[in-house]
Amino acid sequence: MADAPAKRGIPRVELPADVRxxxxxxxxxxxxxxxxxxxxxxxxxxxxxxxxxxxxxxxxxxxxxxxxxxxxxxxxxxxxxxxxxxxxxxxxxxxxxxxxxxxxxxxxxxxxxxxxxxxxxxxxxxxxxxxxxxxxxxxxxxxxxxxxxxxxxxxxxxxxxxxxxxxxxxxxxxxxxxxxxxxxxxxxxxxxxxxxxxxxxxxxxxxxxxxxxxxxxxxxxxxxxxxxxxxxxxxxxxxxxxxxxxxxxxxxxxxxxxxxxxxxxxxxETLSIRMQAQGDRALQLAGWLEQQPQVARVFYPGLRSHPQHELAMAQQSGSGGAVVSFTVKSTDATGARKNAFHVIDQTQVCSITANLGDTKSTITHPASTSHGRLTEDQRQAAGITQGLIRVAVGLDDVQDLKADLLRGLAGLDSL
Missing domain, CATH: 3.40.640.10 (Type I PLP-dependent aspartate aminotransferase-like (Major domain))
Known part of the structure; x- marks a missing residue:
């Protein structure tokens, strides 16, 4: 090859051809x-x-x-x-x-x-x-x-x-x-x-x-x-x-x-078992969030309410993944941002960080973090509203995660 150091000649691990x-x-x-x-x-x-x-x-x-x-x-x-x-x-x-x-x-x-x-x-x-x-x-x-x-x-x-x-x-x-x-x-x-x-x-x-x-x-x-x-x-x-x-x-x-x-x-080496365990927790948390009166909508492919649920289950195996997003109820964008920040700030278990994929559950406000550099028109086109919260579910006990989010959700009624 003209400019590409090929690696085919470097020895390979000897494994049976049909290993899973x-x-x-x-x-x-x-x-x-x-x-x-x-x-x-x-x-x-x-x-x-x-x-x-x-x-x-x-x-x-x-x-x-x-x-x-x-x-x-x-x-x-x-x-x-x-x-x-x-x-x-x-x-x-x-x-x-x-x-x-x-x-x-x-x-x-x-x-x-x-x-x-x-x-x-x-x-x-x-x-x-x-x-x-x-x-x-x-x-x-x-x-x-x-x-x-x-x-x-x-x-x-x-x-x-x-x-x-x-x-x-x-x-x-x-x-x-x-x-x-x-x-x-x-x-x-x-x-x-x-x-x-x-x-x-x-x-x-x-x-x-x-x-x-x-x-x-x-x-x-x-x-x-x-x-x-x-x-x-x-x-x-x-x-x-x-x-x-x-x-x-x-x-x-x-x-x-x-x-x-x-x-x-x-x-x-532990990817498969982590994804299965975190996906199981995410599905439980997503189902619970759908039942909360302060939550307007939950986004999770493992839920039947997800618009592409059937497609996701056909393309993905095991679960809908470990990321759950949801919007809190509000009357306007200003109130939505205030409510989302309140829910996030009341957490004591979730880590407030825009990273995801950790064994520690993380929580973030996408409109002001991962999508904060976009214009408001770009955010609206992508569906990133001020009331949106993303939770990347880790290996924390799901009951602790529910209690963590409930601290903030329950307080929205008094705001």
């Missing part, structure tokens, strides 16, 4: 070193010593496959990439410094001035800013459309459309897109479909099975699972990753650190 996903989550990666460690090794080194000058020249020219420099090739990062690719059912994966740098890499690898992107208007606020403002500086146009209407995506197509980008479920309203339908729209137009799988993770959903070309992750969230490090990744076809993504990584260096890769690698 939970086994891959604890076994896939690299073989142990000569010391025979059972827990994956952490390679904290910036560079790798070559045996001689000729070998160094051949390896830098990609004539030989070997680790060279940790900006673009490191054993610990490779272990994480292989494991996540296996869990997603993808041929390859490339790790990045954060979830947003994964989307930045996606754009830099696939887009150029004059290209057109179609993106859900319901995605994470920073994603809207990246496509709508930062990529626009370099001549890439983005059209934002309804998350849930494939015809809206089709109507937005242009001859220069190269990429369709969606989250499913979205942050924070948990809207679910029909991945198979969007893949058909993209492929009929000769474009690629990328799906941000942050909320579900491969434990609950594998977009490639429904036709997505690329899967984007913020490893900061459920892949790590304990709020420890920042990480990201893109999964997809091996040729596309090696030909398009690795050269950009080699030049631009939005690299995943080996330490962070190791932390997320170990987090993947």
């Amino acid at each position: 996903r939970d086994t891959l989550a604890v076994r896939e990666g690299l073989p142990p070193s000569a010391w025979g460690e059972n827990s994956e090794a952490l390679f904290l080194t910036s560079s790798f010593v070559q045996p001689d000058a000729a070998s160094a020249a051949a390896r830098f020219a990609n004539e030989e496959e070997a680790f060279i420099y940790s900006r673009f090739s490191n054993p610990t990062v490779t272990m994480f990439e292989r494991r996540l690719a296996a869990l997603e059912g993808a041929q390859a994966c490339i790790g990045t410094a954060s979830g947003m740098s994964a989307i930045l890499l996606l754009g830099m690898a696939l887009l150029k001035a004059g290209d057109h992107v179609i993106c859900s208007r319901s995605v994470f606020g920073s994603t809207i800013m990246l496509f709508g403002r930062e990529f626009a500086k370099f001549g890439v146009e983005t059209t934002f459309v309804s998350q849930t209407d494939p015809d809206d995506w089709r109507r937005a197509l242009k001859p220069n459309t190269k990429l369709l980008f969606a989250e499913s479920p979205t942050n924070p309203l948990t809207e679910v897109c029909d991945i198979r339908a969007l893949a058909q729209v993209a492929h009929e137009a000769g474009a690629l479909l990328a799906v941000d799988n942050c909320f579900c993770s491969p434990a609950l959903q594998r977009p490639i099975e429904y036709g997505a070309d690329l899967v984007v992750h913020s490893g900061t969230k459920y892949l790590d699972g304990q709020g420890r490090v920042i990480a990201g990744a893109v999964c997809g076809p091996e040729q596309l990753i090696n030909d398009k993504f690795v050269p950009v990584m080699r030049s631009a260096g939005m690299s995943l650190s080996p330490f962070n890769a190791w932390v997320v690698l170990k987090g993947l």
Whole structure:
């Protein structure tokens, strides 16, 4: 390959061909070193010593496959990439410094001035800013459309459309897109479909099975699972990753650190059981919230009241995920914000932070945090109202979470 250090020649773990996903989550990666460690090794080194000058020249020219420099090739990062690719059912994966740098890499690898992107208007606020403002500086146009209407995506197509980008479920309203339908729209137009799988993770959903070309992750969230490090990744076809993504990584260096890769690698070992346990708690909390008189609406794919409930249950396995959003009742936007802040401020168990995916339950006001940089028109288009609260359910006892929210909800009557 012209500028891509391929990794196919690096030895693989010897596993039976038919091992299942939970086994891959604890076994896939690299073989142990000569010391025979059972827990994956952490390679904290910036560079790798070559045996001689000729070998160094051949390896830098990609004539030989070997680790060279940790900006673009490191054993610990490779272990994480292989494991996540296996869990997603993808041929390859490339790790990045954060979830947003994964989307930045996606754009830099696939887009150029004059290209057109179609993106859900319901995605994470920073994603809207990246496509709508930062990529626009370099001549890439983005059209934002309804998350849930494939015809809206089709109507937005242009001859220069190269990429369709969606989250499913979205942050924070948990809207679910029909991945198979969007893949058909993209492929009929000769474009690629990328799906941000942050909320579900491969434990609950594998977009490639429904036709997505690329899967984007913020490893900061459920892949790590304990709020420890920042990480990201893109999964997809091996040729596309090696030909398009690795050269950009080699030049631009939005690299995943080996330490962070190791932390997320170990987090993947418990991903399945964490997602199941947190999803079970989220479903209980969502059902309880629907019964509270101070709550106007609950957003959770596992509830039958969710507009895309059947689609979510068809695409996702096990649960509706671990994120529950709800709006508090109010008479106007000012009152809605005041009420939402009151509920949040009365919590004593939930952590008030915009991060999610932790074993500790977190609570936030999206309109002033994750989507705070958007204009009010953009927030309204995305459905982000001032009365909206997002709870990312962790492993806290669900009865304690109910009591925590009730402290604030019960007090709304006296405001």
